Amino acid sequence: MKTFRTEKYNDFTKPAIRKKMEKALAQVESQLGREYNIIIGGKRVKLDKKFPSYNPSKKDEIVGTFQESDIATADKAMEVALETFKSWRYTPAKTRANYLFKIANIMRKRRFELDAWMVYESGKNWLEADADVAEAIDFCDYYATEVLRYDKGPKLHSYPGEKNEQVYIPLGVGLVIAPWNFPLAILCGMTSASFVTGNTVIMKPSEDSPAIAAKFMEIIEQAKVPIGVVNFLTGHGKPAADYLVRHPKVRFICFTGSKAVGLHIVEQAGKTQPGQIWIKRVIAEMGGKDFIIVDSEADIDSAVNGVRASAYGLQGQKCSACSRLILDDKIYDEFMRKFIPTVEAIKIGPVKDYGNYLGPVISETAYNSILEYIKIGKSEGTVVCGGEPSPGAGWFIKPTVIVDVEPHHRIFQEEIFGPVLTVTRARDFDHAIELANSTVYGLTGAAYTKNPKKIEKAKREAFVGNLYFNRKCTGALVGIQPFGGFNMSGTDSKAGGPDYLLLFTQAKSICEYIGKKTTKKKAKKIIKKKIKPRRKKRR
Numbered sequence: 244m245k246t247f248r249t250e251k252y253n254d255f256t257k258p259a260i261r262k263k264m265e266k267a268l269a270q271v272e273s274q275l276g277r278e279y280n281i282i283i284g285g286k287r288v289k290l291d292k293k294f295p296s297y298n299p300s301k302k303d304e305i306v307g308t309f310q311e312s313d314i315a316t317a318d319k320a321m322e323v324a325l326e327t328f329k330s331w332r333y334t335p336a337k338t339r340a341n342y343l344f345k346i347a348n349i350m351r352k353r354r355f356e357l358d359a360w361m362v363y364e365s366g367k368n369w370l371e372a373d374a375d376v377a378e379a380i381d382f383c384d385y386y387a388t389e390v391l392r393y394d395k396g397p398k399l400h401s402y403p404g405e406k407n408e409q410v411y412i413p414l415g416v417g418l419v420i421a422p423w424n425f426p427l428a429i430l431c432g433m434t435s436a437s438f439v440t441g442n443t444v445i446m447k448p449s450e451d452s453p454a455i456a457a458k459f460m461e462i463i464e465q466a467k468v469p470i471g472v473v474n475f476l477t478g479h480g481k482p483a484a485d486y487l488v489r490h491p492k493v494r495f496i497c498f499t500g501s502k503a504v505g506l507h508i509v510e511q512a513g514k515t516q517p518g519q520i521w522i523k524r525v526i527a528e529m530g531g532k533d534f535i536i537v538d539s540e541a542d543i544d545s546a547v548n549g550v551r552a553s554a555y556g557l558q559g560q561k562c563s564a565c566s567r568l569i570l571d572d573k574i575y576d577e578f579m580r581k582f583i584p585t586v587e588a589i590k591i592g593p594v595k596d597y598g599n600y601l602g603p604v605i606s607e608t609a610y611n612s613i614l615e616y617i618k619i620g621k622s623e624g625t626v627v628c629g630g631e632p633s634p635g636a637g638w639f640i641k642p643t644v645i646v647d648v649e650p651h652h653r654i655f656q657e658e659i660f661g662p663v664l665t666v667t668r669a670r671d672f673d674h675a676i677e678l679a680n681s682t683v684y685g686l687t688g689a690a691y692t693k694n695p696k697k698i699e700k701a702k703r704e705a706f707v708g709n710l711y712f713n714r715k716c717t718g719a720l721v722g723i724q725p726f727g728g729f730n731m732s733g734t735d736s737k738a739g740g741p742d743y744l745l746l747f748t749q750a751k752s753i754c755e756y757i758g759k760k761t762t763k764k765k766a767k768k769i770i771k772k773k774i775k776p777r778r779k780k781r782r
Contacts, residue, residue, distance in 0.1 A: 427455050
């Protein structure tokens, strides 16, 4: 079995690497504005209704034009996926795994191109884009090795006269609804986990990042994954995706996105439809209101760097981003004195330029929502940094810090999903844990402290799916830090972990009566008893 290792990131400080990226950016730029088709069972589908994808760094620049799916198209995708499942479900695990290994290798070869698409369509800086592609590669390699492990089945206890085994069989047709903030990694992870376990997929990317998804679909075809196993459907949530969520033949929905949409999916999927013979499974990751605690016994300089990276990487648009900074009152002044200059030094601008760290937020809708939250923040606390748009042709907002925030404030409780950090004082470490746990979310969190007893306390009491100590709260690695949260952060699905593929399968226990077998040693004893040797008669 192939040994899994995480993919290394590109080092853009090296001139040769930067030159490759610049070449890829130029090549992708020449392809902007093209039209892309829906792909169902290998057939290209064009529809009358279309929608554009824009470059958030240059908001009037069209990245691509896409088809707006309707219910009839969704029905066709379901028909193909159902028919394909009849044969794909019996494809050997090794064959399915090899398709993922092929996809991973193709992404390695096309890595700079994929990086460039994310720069243009998702507003990711070079490092964030490259990390996204590396994670997508990791998902493919990891789930391929995992499905081979699952194929062996678990070790069961033996019972005389019986042969017992447990096998994992696929569920059926799955609907994958992916987000824009990790437009390749999460899309690839959810889709690859779905079909490597023997299911067929209807893949619907976010309407804000369909071009990157189209490139992933291109790679699936390049890897010669059988036609109909993955079907590519673009468009907004309604009507097609909403219709498929309710469809009686959809076996599971794999979703990453907002709490509002996630809860809507859970509600709709929970209603049994006519002709539905199973309970639909929802695998959901729905964001967070993530914290970093900086204790009185922390390395302040290390914490400053970790908070900055966690709060403003990808413009605060990671579900794992730090949006709540909880500072022990004893080190509050020292921390803020060191932290604010590092935030003010962040370079903002179009991420096509390698020198710009903070790019745009994804869309006008996000831009307006974030500015509205900043307005609320000004009424609830005090803005000490940022708090306004940044000039430019894109959706740029300055990195913002709001202090004097209390746990009952909206900006402490509600997910903002932008470059906005709230700061709250804690009396001590116990109070900090209490503050950390006081939202409806439970995705990621971190604590900076040198005190082992406090670390143990946080391990027991901090209620999040991913907890880190003395490092940033973003950047979970596949196979190393399985990712997924509690409460309104989702179903704690643990993507990139050893339990994840269980969610896409159902276990079947099989018992075969084979009769009592006799060992050679036991057989010899039986023979000796039945055939007694004759004694020689004395003469």
